[in-house]
Amino acid sequence: MSHVTVEGEPRSINHHEATPGNPKDYYVTKMPDGKKMKAVTYEGLIDKLYAHYTNGIKDYTVESIFNAALFEKQALYEVL
16 A cells, blocks of 8 residues: 555556576566665565565564454444
8 A cells, every 4th residue: 555656556566587688587666766676576575665664663473463453353343
């Protein structure tokens, strides 16, 4: 949801295949500031985008996952 254009469309992710002029094989996307972000694999690029948009915060502790699940449950099953 964060990696979108001004119009709200998802930014494209392209695969560059190795060529004689550029012998590297990678995935690339253009960031909102015009810079390009690259990674060897698609999953690697997604990880880089996630880290960029979350400022590198990756909290996979049991407590944080439990609290996130509890919050979602309360939001979904809120009694009126």
